[in-house]
Amino acid sequence: MGFKLKALVVVSSGLVLGVCTYAAYRTWKKRQNSADDEGFEDVSKLEESLEKKVLVLGLEGSGKSTLVSQIVKEVGQKSIASNTLYKPTEGFNVTSLSDGGSPTVNIWEIGGKESVRRYWPKFFQDTDILVFVVDASNNSNQSVVVSEIKSLLGDARLASVPILVLANKQDMVGALNAEQISNVLDLKSIPSRSHQVKVLETQTRPETNEIHQTVLEVRKVLLKLSSHM
Numbered sequence: 373m374g375f376k377l378k379a380l381v382v383v384s385s386g387l388v389l390g391v392c393t394y395a396a397y398r399t400w401k402k403r404q405n406s407a408d409d410e411g412f413e414d415v416s417k418l419e420e421s422l423e424k425k426v427l428v429l430g431l432e433g434s435g436k437s438t439l440v441s442q443i444v445k446e447v448g449q450k451s452i453a454s455n456t457l458y459k460p461t462e463g464f465n466v467t468s469l470s471d472g473g474s475p476t477v478n479i480w481e482i483g484g485k486e487s488v489r490r491y492w493p494k495f496f497q498d499t500d501i502l503v504f505v506v507d508a509s510n511n512s513n514q515s516v517v518v519s520e521i522k523s524l525l526g527d528a529r530l531a532s533v534p535i536l537v538l539a540n541k542q543d544m545v546g547a548l549n550a551e552q553i554s555n556v557l558d559l560k561s562i563p564s565r566s567h568q569v570k571v572l573e574t575q576t577r578p579e580t581n582e583i584h585q586t587v588l589e590v591r592k593v594l595l596k597l598s599s600h601m
């Protein structure tokens with residue numbers, strides 16, 4: 373299908389180092405933009421709009437890394453990772469996705485362990501789309517999910533950002549479907565004027581050597597949302 377995909381940066385070791393790297397990157401980017409702006413304000417604005425930031429959050433083990441690694445693979449590509457060993461993300465990973473046109477979608481996946489969640493707000497700025505991954509087969513931590521989503525919704529930096537909630541691990545017996553996840557997380561109470569919310573059922577552990585249809589759907593939605601911003 374001709375998807376042109378490229379890894380941008382991958383930083384996943386050492387959270388504090390990671391956050392510092394990110395802060396330094398933002399400062400550099402800001403300086404670069406203001407330098408670029410001199411006399412070329414409109415061009416610079418146009419360039420900015422060619423990159424979108426997708427922030428992927430969710431509790432530990434919900435499937436964020438697995439999802440992102442598949443989203444950025446070529447469509448039809450064989451031999452997707454069959455390694456199901458859980459390796460928690462200690463910091464963050466950034467990957468870039470493009471369908472060959474614009475915009476380029478930079479996907480920021482931040483670790484979901486409690487010790488890492490404290491740093492989530494450091495990554496809120498400039499988010500265009502929020503993806504929140506939920507392990508729909510795990511009923512024991514739903515109250516933590518609810519409180520994390522509440523604090524995200526309360527942050528001004530994420531005001532009006534569209535939210536894609538993924539009810540993941542649909543292959544597991546007893547996994548809640550999209551409607552049930554929406555009820556448990558009280559997503560219907562989010563006013564549509566503040567956030568556009570969409571819930572999708574996903575399965576990021578592949579059954580075959582092909583990327584699961586639900587993951588392809590997520591990629592499609594992200595590219596579509598990004599191109600309409």
Ligand SMILES: Nc1nc2c(ncn2[C@@H]2O[C@H](COP(=O)(O)OP(=O)(O)OP(=O)(O)O)[C@@H](O)[C@H]2O)c(=O)[nH]1
Pocket residue numbers: 430431432433434435436437438439455456457458459460461462482483484485540541542543544574575576577
């Ligand atoms: N059954 C099942 N397991 C999955 C699915 N997606 C991911 N997993 C497994 O869940 C575990 C955690 O997946 P990760 O993608 O590392 O989770 P994460 O959200 O990145 O976790 P943190 O980095 O700690 O925040 C791994 O063992 C995956 O193989 C799924 O759809 N179904």
Ligand SMILES: [Mg+2]
Pocket residue numbers: 436437438459460461482483484
């Ligand atoms: Mg991870």
